[in-house]
Amino acid sequence: MLLVEGLKHNLISISQLCDKGYKVVIEPSQFLIFDACGSIVLVGKRVNNIYLLNLHHASNNIKYLFTKDDTWL
Numbered sequence: 001m002l003l004v005e006g007l008k009h010n011l012i013s014i015s016q017l018c019d020k021g022y023k024v025v026i027e028p029s030q031f032l033i034f035d036a037c038g039s040i041v042l043v044g045k046r047v048n049n050i051y052l053l054n055l056h057h058a059s060n061n062i063k064y065l066f067t068k069d070d071t072w073l
Helices: 014-019 060-067
Strands: 023-026 030-034 040-047 050-052
Touching: 014 023
Parallel strands: none
Antiparallel strands: 023 030, 030 040, 040 050
């Protein structure tokens, strides 16, 4: 994730997700994040030209990546 001043939401780095062992599939209306076992851990949807994630539906393991790992900030 990157902090961008004035932006109302955080950004996620796809390359950092891949480096952590996740697979990211981007489609026209959604994107999916898979763990190393091939299970879907997050699904995001496209709203206009931005892909959005709702972390309220995420597992604790993936939430930890986005909220506790200071190297991602």
